[in-house]
Amino acid sequence: MTQFTSGLTSNGSPQDIAVGADGNLWFTAPGTRRIGRITPQGVITEYGSGILTGTPQEIVAGPDGNLWFTENGAFASIGRITPAGAVTEYSSGLPLGSAPRGITTGTDGYLYFTDSGANAIGQISTAGTISEFSAGLTASAGLRSIASGPDGRLWFAEQTTGQVGWMSVAPSVGAIGDADVTDTAATITGTVGPNAQATTYTVQWGTTTAYGQSTSAASAGSGSSPQDVSVGLTGLLPNTIYHVRMVATNATGTTVGADHVFTTTAPGAPSATSLTATVVTAGDATLNAAVNPENTSTTYHFDWGTSTTPYGAQVPLADAAVGADATDHAVSQTLHGLAPNTTYHFRVVATSASGTTYGADQTLTTSPWRPPPPPRPPPR
The missing domain is CATH 2.60.40.10 (Immunoglobulins)
Incomplete structure (x- = not known):
């Protein structure tokens, strides 16, 4: 076992730690209101600039390649730090008395956090838009940690009530791709995660991002693992740019995937x-x-x-x-x-x-x- 202290500010009280997409580890230091980065070789760098409103608590790698962390205190917020150390804080959407604590990345592309002050589960997009959900929660639950489960649901701990609970989420839609593109046809591929609820999906397509056409709804099942799906498009025009996106729906909500562009071939081209x-x-x-x-x-x-x-x-x-x-x-x-x-x-x-x-x-x-x-x- 090896410990590292060089580069740590005194009284930082490192608390939570997560692996970043950059291959380093990132941690919160609430004692000095900083976020730290440590390389696998033990080199520590701390970042405090931009942390203006609260005290960092827990941290997680986000779906956008950045690190996201909760801040509580008199001015609660959700923070984002890039691998370069640039910090942005988001508080619009948090109610008065909010106290964010645990944070995790959902399978639907959002981040979710516990808010013990508001007795709610919060959701934040990678653009910083915050929503909170409290229906079904026990009053004064004492919400603490939260994690994305293998079933796609969000699991959270209620310290005060001595309970563990879960919250359903909308389907996940993975990266979309194309295959076997010819002058008049293409196969659109992707992944859809039902997140333990009956889920259907469609592919919207057209020559602009207005799309204008959609395939019939198909079932992605109700399992807990993302499913590989594919849809064939026919009747396309040769040598033409097309936009496509996948849309998945379950009882909790609808997730719209990212736009994908492909070009049909010239007649006879490979x-x-x-x-x-x-x-x-x-x-x-x-x-x-x-x-x-x-x-x-x-x-x-x-x-x-x-x-x-x-x-x-x-x-x-x-x-x-x-x-x-x-x-x-x-x-x-x-x-x-x-x-x-x-x-x-x-x-x-x-x-x-x-x-x-x-x-x-x-x-x-x-x-x-x-x-x-x-x-x-x-x-x-």
């Missing part, structure tokens, strides 16, 4: 589907895709880089042949020498005499670098 990267380490990753030549001799490569404007690199340097039939071909290329703890973008690009097709952008994040363990002393 289809190209970027797939999830695999074998991602601190310095390497394997890029994957599916390419269908659509009966014309076709080559492919991957564009990749730390941004999409432009990607900046391609692999292989000369396009590789993929065939001339009408079947899906699994293709892959491995990248080496990547920077640790870095997000990269990539897409597959397939070309034939009928045209060039660009797969959707995908991202991967390399793992943080870990120093090798010290050598063992020689045996005596």
Whole structure:
């Protein structure tokens, strides 16, 4: 067991700790009203600028890559700190006498917190909009910690009443993607989490973000785990940009997924589907895709880089042949020498005499670098 004190302000009284998306650990220090960051190597940095209204309590990694924490005291709020240490506080929507305590990330993309002062469960969006819910709670429950359960529900502790309770949430909608895009058809893929309630979903689509068309509602079941779902679109126009989004509904509410854009191919052009990267380490990753030549001799490569404007690199340097039939071909290329703890973008690009097709952008994040363990002393 190893303890670290260098970098800690005296009387900080570290309280709660969470793993951040940046590979570091973040903790609250209510004694000095600061948020601390400690690397896996034990290097501590503290941030106090921007914490103006309350005393930090508990902290959690948010769905937006930032850390979110509760603040109570005379001026309660919910705080957000970026991996760079910039703090924003949100208090609009908190009632007088509010005392936020526990905080967790819900499967529906919101963060939830206990508010013992208002005897309520609070919800905050990543944009900072706060709502609170109290129906069904025991009076003066003494709300403390809260966690997102494996069933998708929110579980919370009532210290005063000696009870544990749960609250249902709206469905989750994961990232949406496209596959098998041709000149007139496409398959839209995604994940829907029913969160233990009967859930249906649709795909809204059109040539603008007004969408205008929707598929028939389909069932995602009532389980506790996110379900892979897919919907086929037909009757599309060639070489046209389309917008799509997935919408899921259960008895608690409706969740609208993010907009996704794809472009149908020119007639006869190959289809190209970027797939999830695999074998991602601190310095390497394997890029994957599916390419269908659509009966014309076709080559492919991957564009990749730390941004999409432009990607900046391609692999292989000369396009590789993929065939001339009408079947899906699994293709892959491995990248080496990547920077640790870095997000990269990539897409597959397939070309034939009928045209060039660009797969959707995908991202991967390399793992943080870990120093090798010290050598063992020689045996005596």
